[in-house]
Amino acid sequence: MIFIFWFSCLMAIYHLFFYAVILQVIASVKQMKINVSEDYMPTVTFVTAAFNEEEYIEEKLQSFANLDYPKDKINLIIVSDNSDDDTNFIVQKYVDKFDNIRLVIQKTRKGKASALNLIEPKIDSEIVISTDASSILEKDAVKKMVRHFNDDSIGLVTGKLKYVKKNNDKSGEGLYWKYETWIRKNESKVYSVIVASGCLFAIRRELYKQIHPSSPDDFERTLVTLENGYRAIIEPEAVVYEYLTVKTSDEISRKIRIISREWFALLRHKALLNFFKFPIISLFLISHKLIRWLLPFISISIIGSAIFLRSILFMNYFLCVTAILFGFGLLELLLEKNGKSIKLFKVPAYIIAMNYASSIAFMKFIFRKQQTIW
Structure with missing residues (x-):
């Protein structure tokens, strides 16, 4: 004993x-070496699944419009998972205003993975960037990430998440996430991270495939990347902000959902x-x-x-x-x-x-x- x-x-x-x-x-x-090129600017498609995100979606769309990246090389597809609030209306305003923003509506609510699967055939860019509806990117985040794809060994690049409080104090970051980010940075330096941040990651188009309807896309797509012989790394300078959950109890149901899905994802990639x-x-x-x-x-x-x-x-x-x-x-x-x-x-x-x-x-x-x- x-x-x-x-x-x-x-x-x-x-x-x-x-x-x-x-x-x-x-x-x-x-540390593993990476052949980075600041001049490498591939075509990029942002994909975002949204369900009843009227509180955050306009700030998200404005964040996309303000990105420092050639407008002819970047576009955004928002797929609404049968939202019944003003999400679709708000997105449509930006679709009418910007040529590189599209709205796709999933008529029956099926979840995030199914929503992303719906738009997968519509993607024809070299790089796919997955980001949450409530995630706000720094202007240079795209450039900071895509420069790594100049290296043929890199299949996925994830950004650095920083939590913000409702008063927009960007110093608010959970103790757990500081610890998690520290681990991911060092995994990336030694070889590869084993999970991306769901709020922001970029992946080669050939690796962005249909996934299981219950899949946690950030974890599953990282596993697919690794299975195909590529590395997945973190770019600490590609910063993305999300609002901090104040109550620990609020995190429980979310964590149950995430961890159970990760178990199934790992089972599918048990090799x-x-x-x-x-x-x-x-x-x-x-x-x-x-x-x-x-x-x-x-x-x-x-x-x-x-x-x-x-x-x-x-x-x-x-x-x-x-x-x-x-x-x-x-x-x-x-x-x-x-x-x-x-x-x-x-x-x-x-x-x-x-x-x-x-x-x-x-x-x-x-x-x-x-x-x-x-």
Whole structure:
């Protein structure tokens, strides 16, 4: 039982700390080279799926219109997933005003992946850029990304997400996302990221294919890129902004949906877990994704074995500290429901919420319950 406790602790610590540190050390010693060209400006098609985005869509369209890129080489296709608010009306105003903006309406609501599949045959550019309806790009984001496609080994380039508060304070960024971005930067330097940011990524047209209706397009398209022998990298200077979700509890249903879909996506591309064929990618997937998805069960293993070993004084201290942190996290979740918050308790609250989401997502995967609607 003592072995189970320490092995489980080691797994959790490796995922949360050592993996990131090891990547940082390797990246500081040796980085993959990229043949970048500032003069490389391929044709680009932006694709955005939208459902009832009247609150954000006009700002999105204006952001596209302001991009610093040759207008004859860039266009935008908005596909509305049967929106029943003013989304279609707002987009149509811009379609009438700009020749390089198109609106496609999916008559029956089928979800994001199906909406993107609908417009896939209409794309004839060299590069496809996928971006969310609520994502706002810096003017130079396109140039910063496409310059990497001058290198034939690069198949996908993802941008850097920064969260903003409703008052447009662009300094607001979640602690989790800072940690996640740090990992992705170093994965990119060492070899390749294993998941793109869904709010902004660019991909070669030949890799942009039809995907499963329940697919998380950012993860699935990255896996397709890697399976085809290309690298996927992050461009930290290609900045995209999204509004910050204030409540941790608001993230739970979204995370359940995302993680369950990622399980199914990885199952479809399970060949990438073959260490002998994809040694680096398989290691990245296990260290970055699989262990994270299984953290709820690793946590249960740690706590369960500690309870069994409570005759050891250290285990009693460990259980007491764990119980206190768990209590702080639950209190924060309750406070958030009433519009209040204690900053110190946000981390344990987030850990509880994400472990809960991961466990539910795993159950959905085990029982093959796939959700296709957003």
